Amino acid sequence: MTLTAQDRKDAAEHAQRRWDFHRQRGTVDQIVADDMDGMEAIRRGLLGEYECQHVFGSTVDVELRAGGDGGQDFFLHLRVADHPVRFRVDVKTSSFEGDRDLTWLLVRKHKIEKQVIYIHGQYISKSDDVELQGWAWGVELIRRNEIRVLTSKGIENYSMPVTECRSIDELLARIVYVPTPEEVEARRGFVGEDRGHLVHYCHCGKWGFHGHEVDTRKGKLGVWFCGEHKPAD
Ligand SMILES: [Zn+2]
Secondary structure (H helix, E strand, O other): OOOOHHHHHHHHHHHHHHHHHHHHHOOHHHOOOOOOOHHHHHHHHHHHHHHHHHHHHHHOEEEEOOOOOOOEEEEEEEEEOOEEEEEEEEEEEEOOOOOHHHOEEEEEOOOOOOOOEEEEEEEEOOOOEEEEEEEEEHHHHHHHOOEEEOOOOOOEEEEEEHHHOEOHHHHHHHEOOOOOHHHHHHHOOOEEEEOOEEEEEOOOOOEOOEEEOOEHHHOEOOEEEOOOOOOOO
């Protein structure tokens, strides 16, 4: 656990701002847990996000979310079939500090997305820290179909015991380095060898999935395009 005093200060300030934002819009009811003050719930969630930034370091991509409450979205690039693919990460910080066997990763049923990485963050009240304890793909939670209702509001959650989640080490091992803007610039349209691997990028700097006029046996490396820039046939 690596949270700093500055993280805690930022989390408290942001929580206040988000709380006010939701209160003004009348959306507070969606975020308040039964047994916890709403603003505190937001603050703990933010600590989970900050912990994520520490654990994944420069490999995490952070974007401001539309909506005006200062919320952020996180992304990691994972290697899938030998290509880096960007996935959204959602940290679910839990304040239940009981038996580990009774601790679940929980994702609201009506909000779950198949290709999102859901991470269980455990809030630890003694030290005001969050420990990342495991993760699962949205699609794994949906397939498991173990529904839990943990509050009086009757909100349904997909669940998985933390003991059955994938390990954070597995996630760290699968993360692909995220390039800096300068590196993206250098990659534009590059097709060739990089540290012993054949790499092929689109003219925009993203990974090229679609190769044209490629015949590697004849040394023809072709031109490559990302999904967005693939020319129509
Ligand atoms: Zn492109």
